[in-house]
Amino acid sequence: GENVEQHPSTLSVQEGDSAVIKCTYSDSASNYFPWYKQELGKGPQLIIDIRSNVGEKKDQRIAVTLNKTAKHFSLHITETQPEDSAVYFCAASKGTNAGKSTFGDGTTLTVKP
Amino acid sequence: DGGITQSPKYLFRKEGQNVTLSCEQNLNHDAMYWYRQDPGQGLRLIYYSQIVNDFQKGDIAEGYSVSREKKESFPLTVTSAQKNPTAFYLCASSIQGSSDTQYFGPGTRLTVL
Numbered sequence: 001g002e003n004v005e006q007h008p009s010t011l012s013v014q015e016g017d018s019a020v021i022k023c024t025y026s027d028s029a030s031n032y033f034p035w036y037k038q039e040l041g042k043g044p045q046l047i048i049d050i051r052s053n054v055g056e057k058k059d060q061r062i063a064v065t066l067n068k069t070a071k072h073f074s075l076h077i078t079e080t081q082p083e084d085s086a087v088y089f090c091a092a093s094k095g096t097n098a099g100k101s102t103f104g105d106g107t108t109l110t111v112k113p
Numbered sequence: 114d115g116g117i118t119q120s121p122k123y124l125f126r127k128e129g130q131n132v133t134l135s136c137e138q139n140l141n142h143d144a145m146y147w148y149r150q151d152p153g154q155g156l157r158l159i160y161y162s163q164i165v166n167d168f169q170k171g172d173i174a175e176g177y178s179v180s181r182e183k184k185e186s187f188p189l190t191v192t193s194a195q196k197n198p199t200a201f202y203l204c205a206s207s208i209q210g211s212s213d214t215q216y217f218g219p220g221t222r223l224t225v226l
Contacts, residue, residue, distance in 0.1 A: 006155075032212045043203050043217030044156075089155060093212060100146070100171060101215065105155040 002027040004092050006104025013080050014112050021107045023090035024072040030092040033073045034101070035064060038087045047088075048075070080111045116140070119204050119218035126191075126198070126225050134189045134221045136204035142216070143209050145187035149173060150201040150220075159202075162187055163210055191223065199225045 003026040013019050023033075031052035036044035050057045050064045050073065057064050061080075066073040077084055087108050093101040117138040126132045136145065144163045148156040158171030162181040176195025181187055187206075191198045202221045207213040 009153075034214060036215075036217075041220070043205075043220050045217065046214045049214065100158050100161055103148075103156040106153075 002030060002092055002094075002102040004090060004102045004104045006090050006107060008107060009105065010108045010110075012110045012112065015080060015082060017080055019075075019077045019080055019084070019109055019111075021075045021088055021090070021109070022072060023074070023092075023104050024070075025092040025102075026071065027092070027094070028068075028071065029094050032093045032101075033064070033066060034091050035075050036089045036091070038089065038106075040086075044089055077109075080109075082111050082113050085109055085111045117204060117206055117216050117218040119202075119221050121221060122219065124221055124223045126223065128225055129193045131190055131192050132223065134191065134202055134204075134223070136187045136189065136218060138185055138187075138206045138216070138218075140206055140216060141184070142206035143184070144207045144213070145181070146205040146207075146215065147171075147177070147179065147187070147189045148203045148205065150203060156203065159189065198223060 006023045034049035035047050037047045038044040048062050048064050050066050061078045063076040087106045089106045090104040091101040120135045146161045147159040157173050159177050160179040162168035165184050168179050168181050178190045204218040205215040207215045
């Protein structure tokens with residue numbers, strides 16, 4: 001089955017700096033890669049996603065890049081703010097209507113004011 | 114106001130008792146999911162359902178059971194056979210399957226006393 005590895009497990013940055021979180025996946029058939037943000041005591045929420053026919057996607061301060069050859073994708077947050085502090089999860093799925101997503105173990109991001 | 118709700122937010126159970134966690138969505142989504150989250154870990158899939166009256170085991174189904182009698186409801190029962198049930202449980206739904214964004218509920222924290 002699919003295996004998703006996420007790094008780093010914790011990340012601390014100064015407000016205004018950039019943060020990068022990386023995930024690798026094992027199943028070359030995976031073609032949908034969402035990123036979720038989870039605040040303390042709440043359920044995760046989608047912040048950005050990318051499909052395998054696209055190499056990069058941006059939404060304001062957030063971007064995701066995908067390298068299908070190397071089987072890895074990354075989340076980039078620029079101009080970080082204290083409210084970006086949360087746990088971030090990547091996931092991978094085959095994008096068929098059958099089945100499930102595999103999640104990474106999460107990255108705890110702390111943005112210091 | 115559309116969304117996905119879980120109740121209760123906190124639940125306490127004595128060892129040896131079964132307990133049922135509620136999950137309801139009014140998003141008209143076909144697919145629903147149950148995940149377990151332990152401290153510092155990612156999301157592990159317990160069960161998922163892509164259509165009413167049908168569901169499949171996820172990666173850690175032992176000691177759990179589900180039903181999907183209505184499109185909007187996907188209750189999870191944690192049975193006494195689950196050896197280590199204390200965890201944060203998250204329910205999610207998506208339009209059709211794993212290639213769609215998953216919308217998460219606020220979660221239920223279950224503690225076994």
